Amino acid sequence: MPDSPMSASAYDVLGVQASATEVELKKAFRRALRETHPDTGGDPTKFAAVQDAWDRVGTPEKRRRYDAGSRTNTHSTTAGSSPFSSRPSTAAREDSRPRARTHGHPGGWRRERFLDSMREWVGRGVTLDDPYDPALVRSAPREIRRTLADALAEEATARTVSNLGIGYTIWHDVSTGPPERKLDHIVLGPTGLFAMLSEDFGGEVKVRRGELIGPAVAPEKPMHELAARAKSISRQLKVNFTCFVIVVPDDALAQPQISLGTVKGQPAVVVRQSVLAHLLRTGPELGRGRDIGGNELFDVRTRLTSGIRFVE
Known part of the structure; x- marks a missing residue:
């Protein structure tokens, strides 16, 4: 569980x-x-x-x-701490290898939205000592819990991609219009340019006709929604994405990764959190990906760095 x-x-x-x-x-x-x-x-x-x-x-x-609120069989929390409050660690790392370049605040917009929703839900005049209290979170409406779950998913992805190495650059919480239509992550590296969403739908997901399905999947066509958001960035900044990726918890997907074919002309993949790094290092398996480097990589990074706007 x-x-x-x-x-x-x-x-x-x-x-x-x-x-x-x-x-x-x-x-x-x-x-x-x-x-x-x-x-x-x-x-x-x-x-x-x-x-x-x-x-x-x-x-x-x-x-x-x-x-x-503690979990005796998880490494992500300490005794007595809420399993829902942890953020990406800022503690000193034993691993001294250079990390990827990162920009933006992963999960930040959804964290703020969660806190605002919790305060509104408990009501004015009520002191909210710990909005991450497990009993309180479990009793909250599904929409509020989903907001926090997605924030945690984004933060988990951020931890993974930050360890890809200095050859990668990552942008988090990228604006494509209204905040709720953001791209959770854009990852640029030697294997290409990836547009990504990190999702916790609260249940198993399957693939049918190039899309994710499941009793808890929302929006109704998340991969097509991801592709539409990415295309707006492509048009604005004149860059081409190599692959569209939706990252889900390991127990939500029957296989490590599943291809959805092509969506809006680009390879699309749903992948478990634990194998995301492998996907980003090897590229998509549909024969459409290609290594990029040198001047092309520098040009794409420059366009993204100068043109990307973050959600507020």
């Missing part, structure tokens, strides 16, 4: 309220095991989710830590 605002809580998976007693929690766990066990016709994925949920709240100590 990933640490995402869009994920079902451990209590949701077990089918109980967060206020359930220890006895009620154990009964719910046993019942859920019986209902989802593969040997009795249950769903193996749901069975694994039940076991994971119990591993998080199955003892008083684990439950206390879970309710306080």
Whole structure:
């Protein structure tokens, strides 16, 4: 069960309220095991989710830590911290290799939108001590949780691409008109120019007829929307994108990466977060990508640096 605002809580998976007693929690766990066990016709994925949920709240100590917001099996948070509040680390790195050039604030616009929405939702006059409190976030409307989930997804992508090396340049939160129609990332490197969105739809995504589908996928045609935004940058700055990429959580995609064919004349790919760096280093697999370098790379970088505007 990933640490995402869009994920079902451990209590949701077990089918109980967060206020359930220890006895009620154990009964719910046993019942859920019986209902989802593969040997009795249950769903193996749901069975694994039940076991994971119990591993998080199955003892008083684990439950206390879970309710306080920490995760005992994740490296992204420390004990007692909210899994939803972490930002890209600014701590000194042990790795001394040069990092990619980065511009803009990944996830910044959605972070601000989330905070504004949370304040409006709790109401005027109510003190919001910690807008990232896990219990508060889980109780918020889906639209608010989705905003935070996407901010976290953008920040995760930013951490990945920043480690690509000095040969890459990245722009985050790029304006293509209204803020909600931004490009989350533009990545320029030796394998080409990539327009990217980082999305957490809160569920599994599949591919059909060159587009992402799924019960939680919104907007309805995210890849075509990405292509339209990228094309506006192409027309404005006279650059050609090599590939359109949508990045999703690892558990949202059945394969490491799936080609969507071509969208508006360019290769389009949906990729797991964990294999994004490989895609950007090797390029798309549709035969349309080509290495760029020297004067061409310098010219494209100059045009983007001078012409890109960031969302406010």
